[in-house]
Amino acid sequence: MKKLRMGMVGGGQGAFIGAVHRMAAFLDGNIELVCGAFSSDAERSRQSGAALNVDEHRCYASYEDMFKKEASLPADQRMEFVAIVTPNYLHFPVAKMAIEQGFHVLSDKPATFDLNEALALQALIEQHNTLYGLTHTYNGYPMIKQAKHLVAEGELGNIVKVVVEYSQGWLASKDDEESKQASWRLDPKKSGISCCMGDIGVHAANLAEYVSALTIDELCADLTSTVSDRLLDDDGTVLLRFSNGAKGVLLSSQIAVGEENNLRLRIYGDKKSLEWWQMEPNTLWLKSANKPTQMLRAGIGDMCEQAQNALRVPAGHPEGYLEAFANVYQNFARQIHAFQLGEDATNETHDVPGIKEAVRGMAFIENTVRASQSETKWHKLSLTSAE
Structure with a gap:
């Protein structure tokens, strides 16, 4: 598979789960981090991106700015999906804008702040031609x-x-x-x-x-x-x-x-x-x-x-949490590739927790x-x- 271009919202300096997401995403070598709004603090976002070797022009001060500017880039340069690794209250607004701008979404769980937002997200996904995955990591073992x-x-x-x-x-x-x-x-x-x-x-x-x-x-x-x-x-x-x-x-x-x-x-x-x-x-x-x-x-x-x-x-060599987490990313990457090729790209086919699991959660x-x-x-x- 060609490398997929990933953006990230959250996960900057001092964050725990963002680093885990990145390790999982990079493990199989088919995803690269090209941009991010790593913190609500613009300088911290810039510093976080620099530490991750992200182009300084693609280290954004806000997710709103990131989605608008990434969407304006040529199709072969812009990010293809975003990983959401923020506290719960930001999951829905970030996912909503990403989907509206045409980006696929892989979100940390729980999917949203409340059930109303999850149902609204479900309706939004049905209206747009984008994919949505949820990192229920333990399914990956x-x-x-x-x-x-x-x-x-x-x-x-x-x-x-x-x-x-x-x-x-x-x-x-x-x-x-x-x-x-x-x-x-x-x-x-x-x-x-x-x-x-x-x-x-x-x-x-x-x-x-x-x-x-x-x-x-x-x-x-x-x-x-x-x-x-x-x-x-x-x-x-x-x-x-x-x-x-x-x-x-x-x-x-x-x-x-x-x-x-x-x-x-x-x-x-x-x-x-x-x-x-x-x-x-x-x-x-x-x-x-x-x-x-x-x-x-x-x-x-x-x-x-x-x-x-x-x-x-x-066999006999331990595989653990990071590998299980990476399996979620690997399967989501395969799902995106199938989508881009016009093939079956359902969550069930590619064994990726999706909006159904988000609502049930x-x-x-x-x-x-x-x-x-x-x-x-x-x-x-x-x-x-x-x-």
């Missing part, structure tokens, strides 16, 4: 793709229970709020109505739906602000009912002392069950009632096409918060805003 394949092939039988957990401990104390990453996530004006569920709970929900191929239809939630004076949740437990009648549990916490990024998925069928743990991402456990437990390892034996395509190194966040505030036990997961 090879053994997650293998797990999805096993479920689809009926290896587990009928799915009866799903348990997914995402626990961290980085916000366990009041002192942890001092960092830049914590401050905006705990600010309702920048993060939205949820911290924990909006930041990592939505990843867990997406992973459960992605692998099981089921949708969460109903939920019962208990969210907590554990640390005093916090305005948003930092811990939560959600009971789930899936589209086929299966039951589930989703645990999400940012105050679990000692936990790093403990993302774990267990899916139980009436024939077999599987378990995957991000701390050992190259291993997938397949369990039976009356046969020895199988340990499936990345790159060894027969693996499905999507899992095989997600591998980069020989925002619906999960808002429905979970509302359910936690209600005395009613079970709530239908509504894809329309309560406002």
Whole structure:
């Protein structure tokens, strides 16, 4: 594939996730960074771009300026897609203008500030001839793709229970709020109505739906602000009912002392069950009632096409978070190339989380918060805003 030209909004000096996005984008050598509005501070944006060897004339003071000037460049020079790596409240306005100017969008999650914006974004995408992807990174792991394949092939039988957990401990104390990453996530004006569920709970929900191929239809939630004076949740437990009648549990916490990024998925069928743990991402456990437990390892034996395509190194060499993240970028790049060639460029064909997942993610966040505030036990997961 020819190299695709990428722009970036956010991700300047001092930002965490912007550097991760760039490493993921560059890993396969088919994407180059040509421009950016790396900060709302013009000088910081310029300095950030200079440190990344971006042409000084294409280090912009604002995303509005970037989109207008990039759109005026010749087609073989302008950026082809933009990566959005800002706090949540900027996701929608940046994506909206990019799409209106004809640029493809790959956005950090959650897609927008609230569900209304996600629905507006969905309508906008339907009106314009552009692509939209969402970085649900954990879908990119090879053994997650293998797990999805096993479920689809009926290896587990009928799915009866799903348990997914995402626990961290980085916000366990009041002192942890001092960092830049914590401050905006705990600010309702920048993060939205949820911290924990909006930041990592939505990843867990997406992973459960992605692998099981089921949708969460109903939920019962208990969210907590554990640390005093916090305005948003930092811990939560959600009971789930899936589209086929299966039951589930989703645990999400940012105050679990000692936990790093403990993302774990267990899916139980009436024939077999599987378990995957991000701390050992190259291993997938397949369990039976009356046969020895199988340990499936990345790159060894027969693996499905999507899992095989997600591998980069020989078996026995660890692949982790950056490679999984890079798989999202790699698949989105392939999707853009297919689009440019007039071929099938749907998100489903290229295994890229898109606007459907964006809307479902925002619906999960808002429905979970509302359910936690209600005395009613079970709530239908509504894809329309309560406002």
